[in-house]
Amino acid sequence: MTAPDQIGSVTPVRRRPYGLLLVATPVLLVAWLVIWPIISAVIQTAFVTTPDGGSAVSLETYSFFFSDGYSLSNLSMTLWTTGVCAALLLVVCLPIALYLRFSDSKVAAYVQGLAIFPMFVPSIILSFAFIRVLGPNGTVDLLLNSVGLPHIRSPYLTPWGPVIGLVWDNIPLTVLILLSGLGNVSNQAVEAARDVGAGKLALLWHIILPRISNSILVAISFAVLGIFSAFTLPYILGPAAPEMMGPFMQRTFRELLEPKTAITQAVVTFGFCIVFGLFYVRSVAKNRAA
Amino acid sequence: MSVLKIKDVSKIFPNGTTAVDSFSLDVADGELVCLLGPSGSGKSTLLRMVGGFETPTSGLMTIDGEDITRVPPEKRPTGMVFQSHALWTHMNVFKNLAFGLKLRKVPADEIKRRVEGVLELVGLGGYGTRSVTQLSGGQQQRVALARSLVLEPKILLLDEPFASLDQHLRERLREEVRDIQQRLKITTLFVTHGQDEALSMADRIVVMRDGKTEQIDRPDVVYREPQTPFVAGFIGTMNLIEGVVSNGVFSKAGYATPLPVSDGPVTLAVRPESLDLSAVSQGSQGKVHRVTDYGTHGMVDLELLDGTRVKAMVPHPDLFKPGQGVTLAPKAIAAYRDGRVIHRTGVVATTAHPALVDA
Incomplete structure (x- = not known):
């Protein structure tokens, strides 16, 4: 038998769509519960009803949003809170994750437990704890007062209120993602760097950070996505005006009874979030390719 | 420097x-x-x-x-x-x-x-x-x-x-x-x-x-010249035979060889390449258990009369068959007692065979 005969005799394997069927349910659910509402929201805000009962493309709700000073200050407040929280999360969580990764001490287990603890505390409990501790006449004030010191300027109902709450709330997830990334930095890679003369800073800057850059991106994307659309903590701890997009949307919808304006705010919020979502998708794709 | x-x-x-x-x-x-x-x-x-x-x-x-x-x-x-x-x-x-x-x-x-x-x-x-x-x-x-x-x-x-x-x-x-x-x-x-x-x-x-x-x-x-039984056993292949010396003769389960050391327990060390074998029909000191032909040489696995396993390297493995009786004639031996070498005789083959090293 010749080689071409052998090749010709091979029966092609029929690919069965079992794999596709397995993912069909979640894909349909995502399409129905996520994709369709997004499309629907964009359509609702991009069309207006004309006097003759027809519809026409109009971006007037967006024009209003981006020309309204109050809407813009709420957006910039949200962006500011998100940016500050992301920066603080990195500053707080990276040292914790580095300690947990490289420490052989038994204390590390307790530190990890403490870092993960906020995950088990509901936001509403956290908010009330915050008010009782840092609010006016809270524990800190009482302690200061008892030793004759003046009251603190409470962050409650200031832009720093949501920042403190959101950072605390996002520490567990950020630490876990960074710790998982640091798991890919082998001890020998670190020792090899020390062996060629890298001190602690050079080690962090040239070896560890580049190796966990994807994890940092994922952690920040997750944190930003959560913080940008956060509601409970900004609603309870934040100022009445300007306010973050979450409470702003809720108030526009329930108190001002302007659903179309609220949907426009939601689409704008989604627009910002999708950018960080794309960062995450890109990072996952890059990891898979590697 | x-x-x-x-x-x-x-x-x-x-x-x-x-x-x-x-x-x-x-x-x-x-x-x-x-x-x-x-x-x-x-x-x-x-x-x-x-x-x-x-x-x-x-x-x-x-x-x-x-x-x-x-x-x-x-x-x-x-x-x-x-x-x-x-x-x-x-x-x-x-x-x-x-x-x-x-x-x-x-x-x-x-x-x-x-x-x-x-x-x-x-x-x-x-x-x-x-x-x-x-x-x-x-x-x-x-x-x-x-x-x-x-x-x-x-x-x-x-x-x-x-x-x-x-x-x-x-x-x-x-x-x-x-x-x-x-x-x-x-x-x-x-x-x-x-x-x-x-x-x-x-x-x-x-x-x-x-x-x-x-x-x-x-x-x-x-x-x-390994100085301890551990080194002898760890480097290359070494037969370590536990036995007793009495009146200058080492003996172990029917096998005996002169060993000029004081009486007492001794570990006898013999490299496989230092152990000559002769096939005999009567008066054997052990019998062949397995013969492995490596092409360049052969390795014969022996069993002494009490079941102690010993290896010997032979140039012509085809001369030996499983079950065959053999006598042993070591060309070079070392003896250890209390973890130290107490006697060494002869010169082990000048060039160790690579296969032995990997064995």
Whole structure:
């Protein structure tokens, strides 16, 4: 038998769509519960009803949003809170994750437990704890007062209120993602760097950070996505005006009874979030390719 | 001149385990010393202490007379090649090599010249722009070696660098590493648990057991004149026969041979290549259990009358069949008592067969 005969005799394997069927349910659910509402929201805000009962493309709700000073200050407040929280999360969580990764001490287990603890505390409990501790006449004030010191300027109902709450709330997830990334930095890679003369800073800057850059991106994307659309903590701890997009949307919808304006705010919020979502998708794709 | 001196170094881990126990060694300039021993013998811990990655509990280590016992690894004049290569995958080959030089603020053109020179030395000229993940295991190990060499360390430390490579590549690389080490005349400490690696590369071998030195000698001496039963059994293949000496005769289950030592229990050590066999039909001292033909020679597995297994190397394995009776005539023997050699006679074959080393 010749080689071409052998090749010709091979029966092609029929690919069965079992794999596709397995993912069909979640894909349909995502399409129905996520994709369709997004499309629907964009359509609702991009069309207006004309006097003759027809519809026409109009971006007037967006024009209003981006020309309204109050809407813009709420957006910039949200962006500011998100940016500050992301920066603080990195500053707080990276040292914790580095300690947990490289420490052989038994204390590390307790530190990890403490870092993960906020995950088990509901936001509403956290908010009330915050008010009782840092609010006016809270524990800190009482302690200061008892030793004759003046009251603190409470962050409650200031832009720093949501920042403190959101950072605390996002520490567990950020630490876990960074710790998982640091798991890919082998001890020998670190020792090899020390062996060629890298001190602690050079080690962090040239070896560890580049190796966990994807994890940092994922952690920040997750944190930003959560913080940008956060509601409970900004609603309870934040100022009445300007306010973050979450409470702003809720108030526009329930108190001002302007659903179309609220949907426009939601689409704008989604627009910002999708950018960080794309960062995450890109990072996952890059990891898979590697 | 780069001389490493290790004096009475011990390492006791916090859980109480003694990894290295009062170890002393002098490594001469340009010498390659192999630390050889089974897992848990303390050889890697010792190497890591020389590299600065572990701190000795007690003792002193000097390089060219300078105390380095407490010096951190980034400030030591040592270069270490790790078992897993430990290359930085976010850098290409050139950057992996240049990193240490950049930290030392070497000018860019000097970095380029030195990196390219070392890459040529390890046979990777032109590979600078390659990603390390695109390289084979052997090439990655060469890059790891080049990364250490480019910094011109006084002492090169190799921690089982070929352990993750296949046998063929391992043999080729160890020859290349030995050539480079001899060309650069760099003082080298090499950890391995492969006796073939140690025997083929080292100027001297340190056989370690339970954190202590069993023997330090040239490879041929370690092979031919092991000082303890442990070394005898660990290096190459050795028949260790427990028996009793009475009136100058060693006896064990029907096998007897003259042994001029005082009466008492003795461990008789005979290399397979030092044991002559003769097929007999009557008065046998043992019988053939299995015959293995390696092409260049044969290995006969024998059973003494009490079932003790003994190996003998024969030039013509076809002369022996399983079940056949044989007599044994050792050409060279050593006798051990209380863990020390008490008698040695004859000369073991001048050239150890490679197959024995790997056996």
